[in-house]
Amino acid sequence: MSEAKLECPFPKVFPSQFLRDDVFYMSLAYNQAVDAWREDEVPVGAIIEHGGEVIAAAHNQVAGVGDPTAHAEILAMTQAARAIGDWRLIGATLYVTKEPCPMCSGATLMARLKRVVYAVGDPKMGCLGGATDLNALPRVNHHLEITRNIMEAECRELLQAYFRLKRVDPGE
Numbered sequence: 714m715s716e717a718k719l720e721c722p723f724p725k726v727f728p729s730q731f732l733r734d735d736v737f738y739m740s741l742a743y744n745q746a747v748d749a750w751r752e753d754e755v756p757v758g759a760i761i762e763h764g765g766e767v768i769a770a771a772h773n774q775v776a777g778v779g780d781p782t783a784h785a786e787i788l789a790m791t792q793a794a795r796a797i798g799d800w801r802l803i804g805a806t807l808y809v810t811k812e813p814c815p816m817c818s819g820a821t822l823m824a825r826l827k828r829v830v831y832a833v834g835d836p837k838m839g840c841l842g843g844a845t846d847l848n849a850l851p852r853v854n855h856h857l858e859i860t861r862n863i864m865e866a867e868c869r870e871l872l873q874a875y876f877r878l879k880r881v882d883p884g885e
């Protein structure tokens with residue numbers, strides 16, 4: 714992208730540590746998305762929770778590292794596997810600010826995640842119920858629990874503002 718860097722006008726949020734619910738973890742994913750914008754990346758962030766602890770935090774880095782697979786979810790799953798010493802992320806929950814794309818949705822199944830929580834559905838590329846649903850493949854043994862629309866308004870606003878200000882196609 715050749716446009717000048719655009720400062721992120723959205724502040725981070727400071728969720729209470731006392732109630733570690735879906736909004737708490739999604740707030741951390743939101744803050745990762747803000748970090749993505751601050752690095753001039755499409756603002757998508759992800760967190761992985763396991764046993765009540767955050768074991769991974771990442772944001773989209775496609776432009777910065779020049780890698781089409783450097784999505785927040787993929788980077789977070791790699792971190793999480795290192796953190797627990799097992800590629801099977803059994804019992805872990807991924808929180809992500811935008812519905813996972815075909816690549817990331819596939820990876821969530823391959824990683825055996827317990828649950829995926831996302832903020833903004835993506836009717837164009839989302840593959841956990843938006844455009845299609847890989848989790849519903851009839852012959853796949855592993856199925857994810859899915860929770861949708863946690864902090865949907867905030868995460869949508871962040872994404873829409875980014876694309877509006879950058880005037881680029883949100884097709885990713």
Ligand SMILES: [Zn+2]
Nearest residue numbers: 784814816817
């Ligand atoms: Zn993706």
